Amino acid sequence: MYSLLLAIIYVAFVSLGLPDSLVGAGWPVMHEDLGVPVAFAGLLTMIIAGGTILSSLASERLTRRFGAGVVTAVSVGLTAAALVGFSVSGSFWLLCLWAVPYGLGAGAVDAALNNYVALHYAARHMNWLHSFWGVGASISPFIMSYAITSGLGWSSAYQIVGITQAVLTVALVVSLPLWGKVHPVRPAYAGGAGGAGGPDRAREAHEAEHEPSAAGAHVPLAQALRIPGVTLVLAAFFAYCALESTSILWASTYLVTDRGVTPATAAAFGSLFLLGITGGRFLAGFFADRVGDKHLIRGGFVTVGVGVLMIAVPVGTDVLALAGLVVAGLGSAPVYPAIIHSTPVNFGRRSSQAIIGIQMAAAYTGSTLAPPLFGALSTWAGTWVFPLFLAVLVVLGLVMSERLNRLVARRAAAPVQRR
Structure with missing residues (x-):
């Protein structure tokens, strides 16, 4: 089954x-x-x-x-x-x-x-x-x-x-x-092997203390938003999806107008960004359980940052910018799945459906608003701001996810310390 x-x-x-x-x-x-x-x-x-x-x-x-x-x-x-x-x-x-x-x-x-x-x-x-x-x-x-x-x-x-x-x-x-016949797994702490706050008892104590008492109880939107850390993960998810959608729509235009890449080459490497995400997620699946969601998110944002830096460096060849776009795609690969998969561990199993629903809304909001926002910005300042725009989103996503990691680690360790 x-x-x-x-x-x-x-x-x-x-x-x-x-x-x-x-x-x-x-x-x-x-x-x-x-x-x-x-x-x-x-x-x-x-x-x-x-x-x-x-x-x-x-x-x-x-x-x-x-x-x-x-x-x-x-x-x-x-x-x-x-x-x-x-x-x-x-x-x-x-x-x-x-x-x-x-x-x-x-x-x-x-x-x-x-x-x-x-x-x-x-x-x-x-x-x-x-x-x-x-x-x-x-x-x-x-x-x-x-x-x-x-x-x-x-x-x-x-x-x-x-x-x-x-x-x-x-x-x-x-x-x-x-x-209804597939039993839930007992997920490890989102930090993966060696992460702080890993004992199951700490997580179970947190769930018992912070989750609704009745199994299957509805978690209203306002209540879900008040759960500590939810606004942090929403900001991180918004930033990632805004980054992804902006890259997909505007990368080729930036390469042509600001880096002198031919339209055919720019289109090919624009598609490689998507292929990098798809292939990167397939590869990430082989080590995701050992590395852990926290490290996948952190490593993903850092790798995207490296790719954005490669795109932005003003050198005489376009090879570095094209390679940077592929690196950014590979770095983007594990972020979305890892944020979703870590939700039951970070916020409790009973609240996860409500929070994932809000995360999806934040994701689609970022994907919908960011590309036209960049379009308006580039009309005023020029498409040269493309890597700067992406860099701001990378920093926002990384900072918010790291703040969430620290919050979850403190919360998971607290019941153990009280024993």
């Missing part, structure tokens, strides 16, 4: 990534067919992001009431319906209408699946699962390219992915009896 459900979850993570790149890949053709300006893509993605943030915040209540399996199945089904709706939409306003369930389904399933994996599976699976998300996000542009070049049209790409999501929905519904 453990392995069968895990295989289904792996497929679900591929499915999670599939819709994420479709709008961007197909929009150059879509906006012409729909007769709307190119800039209208921003409206569409804002609607999707808004729905995703709302459903992320509601995921804790939904998951406690219906269970992670039901929420995942319904959310994937909702996304499937939205994708099919996209495929039959002949006007922009219909796309905006279908964008609402598109976003609502994505946020709820993301939060529910991430929390379930954090509670029930080891750190290596969290990294590998997010690597599989990257596989899905990388496949969908090829689906869109095939649909357009073969004469099927952009709508066929949405139809193909929508049918794929519908098949997965059926598999998830069939698998529902398995979701």
Whole structure:
């Protein structure tokens, strides 16, 4: 049962990534067919992001009431319906209408699946699962390219992915009896081997003292935000996702306009940033359990910082900047999975669903706001500020995560000291 459900979850993570790149890949053709300006893509993605943030915040209540399996199945089904709706939409306003369930389904399933994996599976699976998300996000542009070049049209790409999501929905519904039979793991302290505050008794004492007394009790948003350390992890997660989305959107432009790289080379290395994240998460899975989440987050931010420094150094060759982009991608790889996986340990198992839902909302907020913010900044100051913008986000993420580490270590050690 453990392995069968895990295989289904792996497929679900591929499915999670599939819709994420479709709008961007197909929009150059879509906006012409729909007769709307190119800039209208921003409206569409804002609607999707808004729905995703709302459903992320509601995921804790939904998951406690219906269970992670039901929420995942319904959310994937909702996304499937939205994708099919996209495929039959002949006007922009219909796309905006279908964008609402598109976003609502994505946020709820993301939060529910991430929390379930954090509670029930080891750190290596969290990294590998997010690597599989990257596989899905990388496949969908090829689906869109095939649909357009073969004469099927952009709508066929949405139809193909929508049918794929519908098949997965059926598999998830069939698998529902398995979701309650996989026992939660007892995660090690997020610092990994040798981390301070590692005894299980310290963590259990903290959970008994700080968590709601009734199993399955709802944790309101205001209560979750008051838990010590939550604002720190939200700031770190916001910073990381802002960094990632800004790099994906603006790295190629910076390389062309400020470093003199040819557009073709810049585009290739821009894709290598994403491939670095996907490949890095796959590699991180082999040592995640031994290294620990805390060290993965710290090492990831530091590595991204090294990559940003390589991008910024004003040398006569563009090789260093191109290599720095790849290094930044590899450094980014373990941060997102490790932050998610450490949540039950840092804040308690009963509060983890609420906090992961808020983390997802913070993630999507960062991903949505940071790229246009940099666009406005670069219009005023120039794209040369790109590495400086990334450096600020790296420092913010690293400082907030280190402050959280110290807080968790003190909190975990306190019950032991009182004995």
